[in-house]
Amino acid sequence: MMGENMMAAFKNIFRRSSNSSTPTSVTREPKFMEIDWKGHEPQSSTSIRVLSMNDFSDVEGVLDHLRDRNNIIVLKVKPRLMQEKLELKRALKRIQRTCQAIGGDIVGIKEDVILISPPSVGIVRVGEIAESSQVSAKPEETVSE
Template structure:
């Protein structure tokens, strides 16, 4: 009998072997997800001709793995009030899912899920006036 067995017998008594053997055989097996299965992010274009056309863009945004590039030009040329309504709906959906929305150019909007942030340039500093162009010249 080894030194550890003597100590175990003193502390736990004669049933110590049963105690340790039982705990070794009782366990719960947990299934872990495969590490190789990653969900890809999709960049998907959408064209908005009518207010109802935003539904696929909103549904894709809610799924969480789609960055939407939304062309708003057809609706802008057709009905500016419906365009504002559509953009407000997209903004509210982005707020709900924790995503981001930004316009680029005059005809495009990007909508992103929560793990994507749109980079915005800080406001550009005003350029100094050219010499000889007015009273603000420094001599």
């Protein structure tokens, strides 16, 4: 019974107009849609910041970008600070503690270059590449940390 009602509804939709002998035209939707990308800014975009650290006072600027949680920081340690070992150690310890507090990651690339990432971006070290490929090869196993 319900099938008969649906068939009648379909017949009414697709029947020809009684006034004309030609079928009614069907308007077609375009197959594509134009989008104005200028009005759509991403909610949160991650930026790569290249910063230099000349002395301990530059640490505060690094920490401000790190606390934003949307910045990957490439930190270049200047030779003047490399000579002041105690000041360099104190600055790096402060950056490391802040990075750990927000859930980010920090790694030395070269002797004078440090990479700091926010929580949303992980850093894979050379030794971890083999481990991560083994984990992805066996998804049924769980890895406890």
